[in-house]
Amino acid sequence: MAFNWFKLSSPASFYPVAGALIPWFAIGAAILAAIGLWLGFGVAPTDFQQGEVYRIIFIHVPSAWLSMFLYVVMAFWGALALGFGTRLSGMMAQAIAPTGALMTFIALWTGSLWGRPTWGTYWAWDARMTSELILLFLYLGIIALRQAIGDPRRADRACAVLSIVGVVNIPIIYFSVKWWNTLHQGASVKLTGSSMETTMLAGMLVMSFAFWFYSIAAVLARLRAIVLERERDAAWVAGLPEVRAAAGGPG
Amino acid sequence: MGGEALPTVAAATHATGDGAIAGVRWALARDLKLAFRSRAELGVQLLFYVIVVTLFPLATTPERNLLSTMGPGVLWVAALLASLLSLPRLFATDHADGTLEQIALSPYALEALVSGKILAHWLTTGLPVVLLAPLLGQQYYMEGESLTVLTTGLLIGTPILSLLGAIGAALTLGLRGGGGLLALLILPLYVPVLIFGAGAVDAVRAGLGATANLSLLGAGLALAVVGAPFAAAAAVRIALD
């Protein structure tokens, strides 16, 4: 068991595993999204206060969850890279950051489009929206830091330190924004009544799984690209069929 | 000179025993001396703070009520920017002239040396900002308890800025676009400090009292004092690698 994990943690052995997993997660994401959208648009009833526009939550809430979840996962892999110097962990953290930033962007975009008809404004200083914006800055900071550092190993470790500091800070940031928000009686949106329709909840959960599967597929695909970039002069990379095909072609 | 015995490892590591305090003291004394020798530079940074604070009423309105509402926020944002402006000095010069390598190879714990440097940074850049606050508060028609709470908040909060900033300064050592990158990395982390610090004055005005805000700021300082030197020291080692 332990030996297997050790073997898997080398980029060379994980590369084909990731390649085999990607189609399953991609197909899974597509099927789950189809079910989720059917639940969200076909089954769930119209909200009698907000009308149809609440249907944005089927992408807003999952992307917001994923944006936070992915940050924690990224920090986890970063910590492993920092603690044990495992190369694959650093690559994993590197692969997660752009998808996490995109999820944060989707959450902000959809939140603002939901807010316009609901609050009458695209942007409200709501605690969750504000925290999400700061989360986007944190993601962009990590991506920018990696861009600025040329050396991949230094980048792995520096980004790990930054993401760990970020993980400690995110709850504090959220709490502080909420604190500030209550003091100033800011806006906040809730669905009608305390109990959400079961079909709405089901749709949201299924869509969350769809986003989750999609993120895994996207991260693994990016991971494969990163492995190729960083192990470019390893013998096993030279032997890969896709690399040989690229060598045969022009350029 | 020949024939002298080389010190053993044990003799040399003796320094790490009382290392933490001695390390803090070495870095503090040296950075304070260096800051004093280049005090003109510190003056310029302080002036930046004063000018930023002065610009806001000119950009908005000299109206008394509005300014006294904006005042704490403006002073805090200016303090954040002043801290940001001074942060590259913290490690960059040591990095450029090779001192940082010697610091990292010293038998003193790097965390202690880094703490000393952070303390010196706060004493030379953060403390002046705190001391100027009662004066600059006058521009914003702040007085009485508001002014006291603002200054107290800055006194507790500016060390957090130096502590968190040290992590960013160490992470961006020797990188292209260092200043802008540092701002992107560090300003989001400053958000809670800004909220609790500026919020303390609002709470006083709302009649809620500043105790809760200042206590939260104090808790933040405690957390930063414990955690930040380790993160900053780790970042220094990474930057040297």
Add this chain to the structure above:
Amino acid sequence: MLEAQNLAARRGYAELFRNLDFRVASGSALVVTGPNGTGKTTLLRMLAGLSAPSDGEIRWNGRPVAPFSPELRSVVAYAGHLPALKDELTTEENLIALVELSGARANAGEIDSALDSVALSRRRSLHARVLSAGQRRRIGLARLILSRRPLWILDEPVTALDAAGAALLARLVHDHLDRGGIAVAATHQSLGLEPSRVQSLVLGETVPA
């Protein structure tokens, strides 16, 4: 005794060297040469504990030492490309600061005699800003005299030194080896040591696979 086993280094995406093995005993020196970009400085930084090897192990007196480990930090004196001097401080203040940073107490008599042996006594209260490159290097030599560390890592130590300075450096290294110390130097100039106690390591030469 300093040993390297199966050492490998990467910089960015490129591999600088691998499968590097050597052993430097007490009282002897390792001189590292090789074309630019073959990893001399990288190797020296690894031996000083500033940088982690991408593979392999460094051992001091038989025990593996990790980068920045306390064991290594208490034995190594590292003189890199950068002199670690502050323009705002005087020659003497710079020297005292560096000696104190290495955990030693700088007593006035020792400082005097160290400055004397590098011929900087008359420049002791000048700010480092006005010193020449060679004089800056000499402060580094004074630091080595006072360092009392068994392992010296010297990166291009002869650079900027005049003939007298180079001779002084050679004498310092010689005395250091006599006391049972170890020196690792990356240099293309001779340090004038007896061949019997010098190993030479040439980086960048192709070895059969």
Add this chain to the structure above:
Amino acid sequence: MNHWHFILGAYGVTLLVVVVEVLAVRARRRAAARTAAASAPAPGARPGTSVRGA
């Protein structure tokens, strides 16, 4: 109050972002494969060292 255009804006941009990410990742992998092919080490020319003396 149906606001279908807001829903369309939210879902449309999400789809767009996903498509852009998928295309970007595929392009990145192709580029990485090309670079890897170009920088694959020639046999025998690996970096080496020699130790002499003592």
